[in-house]
Amino acid sequence: MFEQFRNKFPLDDSKWNEYTSYFKRLEVPAKTILLEEGEISKRLFIIEKGCIRVWFNNNGKDLTTQFFFENQNVASIESFVKKLPSPVFIETIEPAVLWWIHKSDIDIILEEIKEIPELRDQFIDKIFQRTFDYIRHFVSFIKDSPVQRYLNLIEENPQIVQRVPQHYIASYLGISTVHLSRIKSKLLQRK
Amino acid sequence: MFEQFRNKFPLDDSKWNEYTSYFKRLEVPAKTILLEEGEISKRLFIIEKGCIRVWFNNNGKDLTTQFFFENQNVASIESFVKKLPSPVFIETIEPAVLWWIHKSDIDIILEEIKEIPELRDQFIDKIFQRTFDYIRHFVSFIKDSPVQRYLNLIEENPQIVQRVPQHYIASYLGISTVHLSRIKSKLLQRK
DNA sequence: TTCATTTAATAACAAATGTTATCGTCTGCC
DNA sequence: GGCAGACGATAACATTTGTTATTAAATGAA
Numbered sequence: 152m153f154e155q156f157r158n159k160f161p162l163d164d165s166k167w168n169e170y171t172s173y174f175k176r177l178e179v180p181a182k183t184i185l186l187e188e189g190e191i192s193k194r195l196f197i198i199e200k201g202c203i204r205v206w207f208n209n210n211g212k213d214l215t216t217q218f219f220f221e222n223q224n225v226a227s228i229e230s231f232v233k234k235l236p237s238p239v240f241i242e243t244i245e246p247a248v249l250w251w252i253h254k255s256d257i258d259i260i261l262e263e264i265k266e267i268p269e270l271r272d273q274f275i276d277k278i279f280q281r282t283f284d285y286i287r288h289f290v291s292f293i294k295d296s297p298v299q300r301y302l303n304l305i306e307e308n309p310q311i312v313q314r315v316p317q318h319y320i321a322s323y324l325g326i327s328t329v330h331l332s333r334i335k336s337k338l339l340q341r342k
Numbered sequence: 343m344f345e346q347f348r349n350k351f352p353l354d355d356s357k358w359n360e361y362t363s364y365f366k367r368l369e370v371p372a373k374t375i376l377l378e379e380g381e382i383s384k385r386l387f388i389i390e391k392g393c394i395r396v397w398f399n400n401n402g403k404d405l406t407t408q409f410f411f412e413n414q415n416v417a418s419i420e421s422f423v424k425k426l427p428s429p430v431f432i433e434t435i436e437p438a439v440l441w442w443i444h445k446s447d448i449d450i451i452l453e454e455i456k457e458i459p460e461l462r463d464q465f466i467d468k469i470f471q472r473t474f475d476y477i478r479h480f481v482s483f484i485k486d487s488p489v490q491r492y493l494n495l496i497e498e499n500p501q502i503v504q505r506v507p508q509h510y511i512a513s514y515l516g517i518s519t520v521h522l523s524r525i526k527s528k529l530l531q532r533k
Numbered sequence: 534t535t536c537a538t539t540t541a542a543t544a545a546c547a548a549a550t551g552t553t554a555t556c557g558t559c560t561g562c563c
Numbered sequence: 564g565g566c567a568g569a570c571g572a573t574a575a576c577a578t579t580t581g582t583t584a585t586t587a588a589a590t591g592a593a
Contacts, residue, residue: 209485216481229474238481271456275466282473283420289480290407290429293516294400297550317571325484327551332572488580508541518581523542 152199152250155222161269173256177249185225185249186241192230194251198223201247202314206322207239215319218244218311228281244315297326298334343390343441346413352460364447368440376416376440377432383421385442389414392438393505397513398430406510409435409502419472435506488517489525 153171160167174197179185186192188207196203198221205217205227216239219225230237231254264270291300301324305312311320321331344362351358365388370376377383379398387394389412396408396418407430410416418428422445455461482491492515496503502511512522 207481207485214484216484229477232470265459265462268456271462275469278466278469278473279423282469282476285473285476285480286420289476289483290398292480292483293405293407293513294398316569318569322484328571329552329573330550333550336572507539509539519541520543520582521580524580527542 152197159273161267166263170260173252173260174250175252177251178247179243179249180246181243183243183247184240185243186227186230186237186239188238188240189236190230191234192227192237192241193254195224195226195231195254195257196241197250197252198225199248199250201243201245201249202310203241203243203247204315204319205239205241206319213240213322215323218308218315218319218323220310220314244319292325297324297330298338300324301331301334301338343388350464352458357454361451364443364451365441366443368442369438370434370440371437372434374434374438375431376434377418377421377428377430379429379431380427381421382425383418383428383432384445386415386417386422386445386448387432388441388443389416390439390441392434392436392440393501394432394434394438395506395510396430396432397510404431404513406514409499409506409510409514411501411505435510483516488515488521489529491515492522492525492529 153174157167162170177196185194185196185203198219200221203219203225204215205219205225206213206215208214225241227237227239227241229235234254261274264274291303295303304320304324311323317331318328321328324331326334344365348358353361367390368387376385376387376394389410391412394410394416395406396410396416397404397406399405416432418430418432420426421428425445452465455465482494486494495511495515502514508522509519512519515522517525
């Protein structure tokens with residue numbers, strides 16, 4: 152699982168082995184809740200196989216805010232970083248193989264990593280990049296119509312359209328399931 | 343201008359004086375464009391007095407994405423960090439007194455600061471916090487109705503409602519000027 | 534002050550989107 | 564194989580929101 156990342160980290164083998172040994176493997180069925188709303192996020196997950204959504208309950212309806220797939224890492228980020236109750240659920244969509252690491256272990260790794268300029272800068276870049284991604288996502292919400300957002304999704308994130316049930320996608324796009332269904336059928340007519 | 347921040351930075355006076363000397367004062371009228379769309383953002387602004395908006399042109403209509411007030415700092419963040427053309431304009435709303443620092447000077451300061459654990463962690467916290475703020479803002483967009491978003495704005499950011507022309511606020515809320523006007527009059531009726 | 538410009542309110546109408554309900558299909562499980 | 568539950572399409576209708584046009588008020592510059 153971790154070999155593919157090996158060359159990204161200028162660490163000697165003993166450190167590398169120590170760090171990877173912190174991760175535990177976890178196999179779960181579809182619709183498994185990995186983090187409850189209100190719980191403090193203490194585990195960071197890396198997805199070996201499967202797909203995960205982040206969502207929250209809004210007046211009885213669930214709103215999905217993010218999807219994650221193979222090789223991505225998932226946590227309720229503010230809860231994880233600041234030890235606050237999570238505003239969201241984290242739940243598998245498909246049966247999944249995951250690796251997770253405890254917050255306290257990550258903290259140990261980070262303290263050490265922050266002393267190595269190259270890795271520290273890599274870490275800072277990652278946080279920045281995450282911010283930029285959120286900004287992009289946000290801007291597309293105020294800029295694009297639902298139809299355009301759906302077309303963007305097909306273009307930029309085909310995995311979501313292919314692997315995720317449609318009603319989750321609808322709430323991710325900020326529209327009702329009925330409306331998404333209408334959008335799809337109108338797009339089909341044009342072809 | 344900078345004395346108020348002095349105690350936040352564990353630096354000796356010589357470093358402090360060097361760093362603050364990088365900043366230049368700038369006084370501009372209302373509706374001054376500080377950064378053009380397409381331009382690479384090379385200046386970070388700190389607002390001593392006045393108010394600024396960040397916006398972009400979407401099919402002939404301008405969409406405002408952010409407002410900034412006294413003591414906040416402003417740049418087209420991804421453009422500034424990655425030296426890419428800015429997708430947005432930065433423009434004063436009121437006559438303003440600003441202090442700005444060149445990207446190359448910030449880079450010098452950051453390189454030094456990253457070696458001081460306390461300041462480095464402060465910097466990392468700032469980036470995280472910015473991300474969390476974007477997430478919050480984004481979530482309120484998919485979660486709340488325009489009426490609720492307007493009420494939140496009054497509650498959480500009264501400065502915006504008080505100092506910013508209403509048509510900018512409308513686009514910031516993701517609605518038309520007419521709709522915002524309707525919302526206001528309906529809220530007045532209820533009282 | 535005066536005039537042009539900007540800003541905000543409102544009405545009338547159009548378009549987009551949500552809601553509820555129904556039906557058919559698919560899927561996983563016993 | 565059959566059944567319950569999940570999923571998606573569609574229709575009918577309701578509500579929200581946008582568009583365009585008009586008017587009035589506020590603002591700023593000469």
